[in-house]
Amino acid sequence: MKKGPSLSPESRVQHPRTVETAADNPPLNIPIFQNVKWRTESVAEGSRIMRGERDGFFYSRVANPTVRQLERLLAELQGREECLAVASGVNAIAQALIGLTRSEDHIICFAESYGPTRQIIRQMLARFGVSHTMLSIDDLSGLERELAARPTRLVMLESPTNPINKIADLGAITAVAHRHGALCVLDNTAAGVHQHGEYEIDLFIHSLTKFATGAGEVMGGAVIGNASVLRELRPDFGLFGAQIDPQTAFVMLNGFKTYFARYRAQSAAAMHLAGFLARHPSCARVRYPGLGEDAQGKLARAQMRDFGCVITFDHRDGAEAGRRFAEHLQLFARAASFGSTESLVMPPQWLQPRELTDEERHWAGIGPGTIRLSIGLESVEELETDLAQALEASLQAK
Ligand SMILES: *Cc1c(COP(=O)(O)O)cnc(C)c1O
Numbered sequence: 001m002k003k004g005p006s007l008s009p010e011s012r013v014q015h016p017r018t019v020e021t022a023a024d025n026p027p028l029n030i031p032i033f034q035n036v037k038w039r040t041e042s043v044a045e046g047s048r049i050m051r052g053e054r055d056g057f058f059y060s061r062v063a064n065p066t067v068r069q070l071e072r073l074l075a076e077l078q079g080r081e082e083c084l085a086v087a088s089g090v091n092a093i094a095q096a097l098i099g100l101t102r103s104e105d106h107i108i109c110f111a112e113s114y115g116p117t118r119q120i121i122r123q124m125l126a127r128f129g130v131s132h133t134m135l136s137i138d139d140l141s142g143l144e145r146e147l148a149a150r151p152t153r154l155v156m157l158e159s160p161t162n163p164i165n166k167i168a169d170l171g172a173i174t175a176v177a178h179r180h181g182a183l184c185v186l187d188n189t190a191a192g193v194h195q196h197g198e199y200e201i202d203l204f205i206h207s208l209t210k211f212a213t214g215a216g217e218v219m220g221g222a223v224i225g226n227a228s229v230l231r232e233l234r235p236d237f238g239l240f241g242a243q244i245d246p247q248t249a250f251v252m253l254n255g256f257k258t259y260f261a262r263y264r265a266q267s268a269a270a271m272h273l274a275g276f277l278a279r280h281p282s283c284a285r286v287r288y289p290g291l292g293e294d295a296q297g298k299l300a301r302a303q304m305r306d307f308g309c310v311i312t313f314d315h316r317d318g319a320e321a322g323r324r325f326a327e328h329l330q331l332f333a334r335a336a337s338f339g340s341t342e343s344l345v346m347p348p349q350w351l352q353p354r355e356l357t358d359e360e361r362h363w364a365g366i367g368p369g370t371i372r373l374s375i376g377l378e379s380v381e382e383l384e385t386d387l388a389q390a391l392e393a394s395l396q397a398k
Pocket of ligand 1: 088089090091114158162187189190206207208209210219220221337
């Protein structure tokens with residue numbers, strides 16, 4: 001169709017003259033391609049794009065340039081070939097697990113993992129005839145035994161685990177899983193997109209909601225792996241239709257420009273405050289990766305360069321003291337999530353897993369006084385003062 005000067009105003013508003021930017025004069029940030037459809041000149045070329053025979057875009061549910069740029073960045077940071085960016089971390093987990101499993105498959109998961117991951121496996125996948133075995137992530141001999149007992153499609157793990165910061169032995173787990181022909185899927189949210197790439201992980205999953213911007217204004221998730229694994233997942237992802245939207249991808253691309261500065265500053269502050277809590281008489285079982293000389297501390301230092309912003313500990317006086325502590329904090333918001341530039345606290349009442357057996361609860365490691373902190377970018381001295389006064393105040397009943 002012609003779009004020359006002869007168009008009527010009515011037609012012109014539908015087909016405005018486009019503004020081209022020259023290749024030697026590009027914008028510094030990628031534009032937001034807030035756009036669903038792409039034109040093609042010939043039908044044949046459109047068909048080739050649809051079949052994936054040439055680069056190009058056709059429909060934004062399948063691919064969008066702003067989203068593609070975020071996906072490329074994340075794949076490179078994680079050290080893999082491809083990435084799919086989706087609407088939330090939970091969506092990334094659900095789609096990856098549904099995409100990789102078939103009826104009668106068996107998978108292995110761990111009691112220490114993120115609650116909704118357990119629910120996806122136990123409630124959703126079970127409906128489609130996928131069975132599972134739940135173990136403690138410390139139980140390497142149990143893992144070996146279960147893998148030897150029957151064919152297993154995949155092992156779904158996390159490190160550090162949310163909420164109690166357990167470190168999984170990635171070298172040992174990937175070796176035993178692969179020896180038995182199982183894939184390793186790692187929810188790497190807490191470690192971030194720049195860590196663990198050197199391990200033989202088949203698929204990384206991230207909640208981008210946590211660290212993409214630090215401002216807590218956007219949700220998203222990512223699935224990252226090599227082309228062979230992503231090829232299996234891509235058709236399903238197109239049909240689930242939960243691709244991240246271009247506006248959010250744009251906000252995240254800008255957020256990632258400060259990712260390393262934020263992640264490392266928050267990690268340094270968290271290490272300092274974890275040391276403070278570990279010396280405090282009201283705090284037991286302070287868990288921060290890289291803190292301490294036990295096997296977990298050594299494993300964290302061997303596997304990670306930066307240890308993240310999450311600290312978990314038990315208030316010695318239990319649930320009510322934990323609640324008082326959380327309510328006396330002034331700089332920490334009582335709120336879900338972690339990774340934001342504001343510090344956050346999850347009281348024991350919000351962390352209790354509901355659907356676990358007593359044995360699984362023991363493995364999950366969440367006690368009556370367990371508290372999760374996320375350390376932000378406030379002054380470290382003021383955060384320490386705040387923790388000290390709230391611990392003091394938590395000892396007096398209110
Ligand atoms: C938060 C979180 C998720 C879920 O992410 P959403 O973006 O909130 O859906 C998944 N896994 C882990 C480990 C998380 O911490």
